[in-house]
Amino acid sequence: xxxxxxxxxxxxGLIVSCQAGDGHALRxxxxxxxxxxxxxxxxxxxxxxxxxxxxxxxxAVRQAVxxxxxxxxxxxxxxxxxxxxxxxxxxxxxxxxxxxALDGTSRPRPDGADLATVIKAVxxxxxxxxxxxxxxxxxELAAAAGADVVASTLSGYTEDTAGRTGPGPDxxxxxxxxxxxxxxxxxxxxxxxxxxxxxxxxxxxATAVVVGTAITDPSWITRSFxxxxxxxxx
Ligand SMILES: CC(=O)N[C@H](C=O)[C@@H](O)[C@H](O)[C@H](O)COP(=O)(O)O
Numbered sequence: 001x002x003x004x005x006x007x008x009x010x011x012x013g014l015i016v017s018c019q020a021g022d023g024h025a026l027r028x029x030x031x032x033x034x035x036x037x038x039x040x041x042x043x044x045x046x047x048x049x050x051x052x053x054x055x056x057x058x059x060a061v062r063q064a065v066x067x068x069x070x071x072x073x074x075x076x077x078x079x080x081x082x083x084x085x086x087x088x089x090x091x092x093x094x095x096x097x098x099x100x101a102l103d104g105t106s107r108p109r110p111d112g113a114d115l116a117t118v119i120k121a122v123x124x125x126x127x128x129x130x131x132x133x134x135x136x137x138x139x140e141l142a143a144a145a146g147a148d149v150v151a152s153t154l155s156g157y158t159e160d161t162a163g164r165t166g167p168g169p170d171x172x173x174x175x176x177x178x179x180x181x182x183x184x185x186x187x188x189x190x191x192x193x194x195x196x197x198x199x200x201x202x203x204x205x206a207t208a209v210v211v212g213t214a215i216t217d218p219s220w221i222t223r224s225f226x227x228x229x230x231x232x233x234x
Contacts, residue, residue, distance in 0.1 A: 006068050006098045009038055009209040013045030014198065015070065015187070018061065021051050025219065030057040033218050036132055040065050046183050048101060048189075048210055049085075052076050055091055062096045070130055071097030077110070082132050082153070085111040086121050093125035103140035104131025116145040128138035130187065134158040136176040143181050147198060151187035151210070168184060169197055171204055178205030224232030 001009075002050040020026035027037070034092035036047045041212035049061045053117035058071035071092040072083045083089050083102035092100045100122045104115060119129045125148065132153035139150045155161050162169060169191045177186045188201035189210035198209045213220050 001068070001098055006128055007148070007207075009068055010046050010115050010187075012187070012202075013044060013217070015046045015048055015189075015208050015210040016042075016044040016215055017189075017210050018216050019047040019049060019051045019054070019212060020217070024217075026217075029060040031062040032057045036061045036065050039215065045208065046070055046099075048072070050074065050092065050101075055095060056108055058092055058095045058097055059224075060113050068098040069096065070099040070101050071095060072101040075110075079105050080105070080109050086118050087111070088120050089122050089129075090125060093122050093127040097127060098132050099125050099128045099149065101130040101132055101151070101153075103154070104129075104133045104147055104150065105135075105138045105158060106141055107158070114145075115142060118148040132159045133177075133187070136173060139173075139177045140180055142162060143184050147184075149185040149187055149207075150181060151189045152177065153187075153189040153210070155190055157190070165191070167193075169190060169193075169201065171197075172198055174206050175204040185195055211220070217219075 017037045018032050046068040048070040050058045052074045056072050062069050063152045073082050073088050080103040089100050096232035122129050130149040130150040130151050132151050132161050134141045134154035152173045153169050155173050156164050174188045185207040187208050189204035192198050192216040201209045
């Protein structure tokens with residue numbers, strides 16, 4: 001699929017993140033693939049998947065759906081942990097993910113590669129890059145390094161941004177990225193827990209919005225309903 005075609009497919013749409021870490025009741029690649037199919041049935045334009053050792057999830061989802069796959073692999077480590085090395089990025093691309101999601105911050109990567117090098121390696125495999133960033137300067141640097149898509153994924157999850165927006169999404173970052181990178185695909189991701197917050201991200205200029213937990217983590221969803229039985233009407 002060409003770069004433009006992949007971007008067109010996600011434009012104006014919802015992307016569903018299907019992930020379950022070690023110890024989660026849904027931790028099974030075949031189960032993740034079924035969730036991905038259910039998400040596509042509900043209108044997801046693309047699936048984001050992969051986690052700690054998540055290459056099997058990427059392979060299973062690739063087989064299960066015919067929408068673009070945004071693949072990643074996570075390392076259980078401090079600092080850069082989303083598809084941190086060139087080797088990881090190539091492994092994800094070689095499984096057929098149209099887009100490789102990787103850390104797009106300016107923090108040092110464990111293999112010492114710079115972002116432009118990782119991005120070029122992914123492009124040479126024929127895949128696009130979604131740079132997961134935490135701040136506006138990160139996003140600008142990632143775009144200059146060649147990222148095809150810039151996503152707000154890591155806002156709130158780096159040392160400098162921890163707790164920046166509390167439990168809600170970083171809509172200001174989405175608006176900032178849109179203003180600074182008018183020609184880029186900007187993806188809103190991280191703590192979008194309601195349809196109204198998704199609509200707000202689109203209003204601020206997001207090309208697409210990723211929702212994970214609020215759709216694909218039944219334990220989290222149950223907890224929010226269970227809390228309501230204890231707190232009574234708002
Ligand atoms: C920070 C980090 O590791 N984010 C991960 C990225 O792949 C996932 O754990 C999130 O679930 C995903 O970004 C979707 O966000 P939310 O689940 O909040 O809708």
